[in-house]
Amino acid sequence: MAISRAQLQKQLVPGLNALFGLEYKKYPEEHALVFDTESSDRAWEEELKLSGFGLAPTKTEGAAIIYDTAQEAWSARYTHEVIALGFAITEEAIEDNLYDSLSARYTKALAKSMADTKQIKAAAVLNNAFSNSYLGGDAKELCATDHPLVGGGTNANEPASAVDLNETAVENMWIQIAGWKDERGLKIAARPQKLIIPTDLAFTAERLLKTQMRVSTADNDISAMVSMGVFPQGYAIMHYLTDTDAWFVKTDIPNGLKHFVRAPLKTATEGDFETGNFKYKARERYSFGWTDPLAIWGSPGV
Numbered sequence: 416m417a418i419s420r421a422q423l424q425k426q427l428v429p430g431l432n433a434l435f436g437l438e439y440k441k442y443p444e445e446h447a448l449v450f451d452t453e454s455s456d457r458a459w460e461e462e463l464k465l466s467g468f469g470l471a472p473t474k475t476e477g478a479a480i481i482y483d484t485a486q487e488a489w490s491a492r493y494t495h496e497v498i499a500l501g502f503a504i505t506e507e508a509i510e511d512n513l514y515d516s517l518s519a520r521y522t523k524a525l526a527k528s529m530a531d532t533k534q535i536k537a538a539a540v541l542n543n544a545f546s547n548s549y550l551g552g553d554a555k556e557l558c559a560t561d562h563p564l565v566g567g568g569t570n571a572n573e574p575a576s577a578v579d580l581n582e583t584a585v586e587n588m589w590i591q592i593a594g595w596k597d598e599r600g601l602k603i604a605a606r607p608q609k610l611i612i613p614t615d616l617a618f619t620a621e622r623l624l625k626t627q628m629r630v631s632t633a634d635n636d637i638s639a640m641v642s643m644g645v646f647p648q649g650y651a652i653m654h655y656l657t658d659t660d661a662w663f664v665k666t667d668i669p670n671g672l673k674h675f676v677r678a679p680l681k682t683a684t685e686g687d688f689e690t691g692n693f694k695y696k697a698r699e700r701y702s703f704g705w706t707d708p709l710a711i712w713g714s715p716g717v
Contacts, residue, residue, distance in 0.1 A: 441527055446537030448651040449611060449665055449711070450674040450703060459495060460675050462706045464488040464552065466565040466598030488565050488598050491552035491706040495677040496536075499698040500528055506691030522682070522695060529680060529697050537703050538655035540672060541611070541663055545573070545715045551705055558663075558713040565598040572712045579717050580612065580619050580662045582629065585640050588664060588712055595709060605709060607664045610650035615659040620650040660716025671710015675702045 453460075468483040502521055543549040544557040555562050558573040571591060578584040588607065595605050612620050622630050624646060629636045640646070648665075665671075678700035686693050705711070 441530055442534065442654050444530075445534055445651070445653045445655065446674055446703070448609070448653065449541070449663075450537060450672045451670075452674045452676060455493075455495065455675040455677045455702075457677075460493040460702070461490050462493075462552075462670065462673075463490045464598075464707065467601070469566060469599040470601065486565060489552040489554075491704065493673065493675050493702040493704045495675060495700050495702045497698065497700050498529065498532055498536075499696060500525060500532075501694060501696030503687075503692045503694040506693070509693060525682075525695060525697050529699065533699075533701070534655045537674065538653055538657075540703050540705065541653070541661075541711075541713070542655075542657050544663070544711070544713050545661075551708055553708070555708070557705055557708050557711060558715075559708070562708055564596065564600065566600045568596065568600060570595050570709060572708055574714055577715045577717050579660055579714075580616050580623070582623060582638075582640065584714065585623070585645060588714075589640075589645055592664075592666060592712060603668075603709075606667050607645055607712070608667050609648035609665040610646050611656075611663040611665060612650055612652055613656035613659055613661065614652055614654055616662055617652055624650055658715060661713065662716065663711055663713040666710055666712060668707055668710040670706045671708070672705045673703075677701060 464487070466486050466488050468485060472481055474480060502525065504521070540557065547556050549556060551557060553562055560571040560573055560575055561569040562572065563569055574584070574587065574591070578587070592605050592607060595603050597603050610620055610624070623638075624641065626638055627641055629638050646664075676699075678698070680697060680699040682695070682697045684693065684695050
């Protein structure tokens with residue numbers, strides 16, 4: 416349906432002092448804080464996780480060497496979505512407007528809608544991180560206590576019981592990450608990199624990460640998380656996280672949360688010969704998801 420003069424009556428009246436509502440500032444591309452962006456030239460992308468080898472056994476004199484086998488663990492698939500939106504303005508509405516070009520104003524609104532949609536879809540990966548309705552390649556939700564390993568056993572990238580963001584919880588998170596193992600049970604040198612939080616935890620994070628002494632205690636102790644540099648990349652706020660006390664930690668594990676771009680944002684305009692309406696559209700194609708869940712650690716809060 417095209418935007419007509421009936422919807423723009425006030426804008427057709429001389430003397431209107433200001434037009435507002437389309438110039439709000441928008442948040443930057445926060446998905447870049449967590450997701451690694453890659454390009455794609457297919458309808459979907461599939462990434463395969465492989466297992467390495469187990470421990471090397473001791474070889475006795477004269478005995479044959481023992482051969483191990485590597486194998487596939489599981490695969491993660493990214494299916495790209497088409498995101499598109501448009502609007503149309505009647506020929507009469509354009510003719511009678513007394514102010515700046517209607518198209519210039521409403522294309523800004525269109526750009527904001529496309530940008531907000533992308534951030535909401537990116538944040539949905541973390542917003543659904545604890546839901547078993549959203550499973551990854553290993554048939555587990557993103558944050559789980561039992562990500563299975565090919566050689567037996569599991570890794571946990573969430574606490575056994577949900578915890579709020581505090582000093583003790585951060586210490587236990589660091590210890591848990593340090594205990595992660597690969598598919599064959601060998602330790603991996605994983606480390607936390609960045610704290611990811613919703614708006615509601617900004618002041619908590621600032622106090623925890625910016626003071627040299629322990630917070631909320633009368634003891635004259637140093638802040639171990641500050642002196643050890645537990646979060647070398649500090650903290651980042653994702654404004655589209657919906658759980659006010661959930662918090663996440665990005666680790667240095669590669670091939671984790673990914674954003675595939677199949678077709679970048681493209682806009683187009685076209686006039687309709689029959690109606691005289693002028694149409695505008697924006698379109699892009701992408702996907703968000705994860706390959707290795709150990710790239711993130713999370714707690715839903717209490």
